[in-house]
Amino acid sequence: MIIQITDPCQPLKFDLSRPLEIEVGCGKGKFLTTRAQAHPECDFLGIERMLKRVRLFEGKCRRNRLGNAYILRLEALYTFHYLLPEHHARKVYVFFPDPWPKKKHHSHRLFGPLFLNALWKRLEVGGKLEFATDHHEYFEAVCEWFQGDKRFERVEPMPRPKEVWTEFETMFREQGLPIYSAAWRSLPADDKPLEPLTVPPEAEPREGIVRRLGKRDL
Numbered sequence: 001m002i003i004q005i006t007d008p009c010q011p012l013k014f015d016l017s018r019p020l021e022i023e024v025g026c027g028k029g030k031f032l033t034t035r036a037q038a039h040p041e042c043d044f045l046g047i048e049r050m051l052k053r054v055r056l057f058e059g060k061c062r063r064n065r066l067g068n069a070y071i072l073r074l075e076a077l078y079t080f081h082y083l084l085p086e087h088h089a090r091k092v093y094v095f096f097p098d099p100w101p102k103k104k105h106h107s108h109r110l111f112g113p114l115f116l117n118a119l120w121k122r123l124e125v126g127g128k129l130e131f132a133t134d135h136h137e138y139f140e141a142v143c144e145w146f147q148g149d150k151r152f153e154r155v156e157p158m159p160r161p162k163e164v165w166t167e168f169e170t171m172f173r174e175q176g177l178p179i180y181s182a183a184w185r186s187l188p189a190d191d192k193p194l195e196p197l198t199v200p201p202e203a204e205p206r207e208g209i210v211r212r213l214g215k216r217d218l
């Protein structure tokens, strides 16, 4: 079944009786499709804005006959802010997000107060954010954002054996680059509505597609 987003203001519907894990910027989907195969009891949503990578993700789902993996071609902050169910995701993974190293481009980075607000709203209480990057300065900046937010506590990150490496992680490790990882758990807090988002043009919803790769697609 292929679901097209016809109304970018309509929240996505998930089976709330099943756990949900989300990967932001999932690329070609190596990590998430491997997890989906190992955990048929859980649903998995990849969010990725590059069409070519969305198609490669979809190909992996077809070849592995996955009925519990979804791919959404949309901007991640917008998706978290408007389209995901409240306090439902048990895990969110952000691996090797674009670091936007130049200071004048830092506003393009995913992590910041807007994303943390929306992330807290979408994680179940006790749900976890797993983060990894090869970029030390971005790593430190993300740790600082979380440190200043009482709705999250830092916890041990997941181990990173070869089996969980993403496409970018494999490439960075082959180049001998150091990898930095951290994780945070969401804590109970005052649950305020999210303020409407004033999005920059690059974060506006584009012509997006949502695909549910269910049995009827196989």
Ligand SMILES: C[S@@+](CC[C@H](N)C(=O)[O-])C[C@H]1O[C@@H](n2cnc3c(N)ncnc32)[C@H](O)[C@@H]1O
Pocket (backbone or CB within 6 Å): 024, 025, 026, 027, 028, 047, 048, 049, 050, 053, 074, 075, 076, 077, 094, 095, 096, 097, 098, 110, 166, 167, 168, 169
């Ligand atoms: C450096 S790549 C890492 C891909 C994958 N996580 C990996 O480790 O192999 C970053 C990915 O995030 C996607 N991306 C960046 N910003 C995004 C956003 N705001 N919304 C959705 N996808 C985004 C890019 O298209 C790209 O595929």
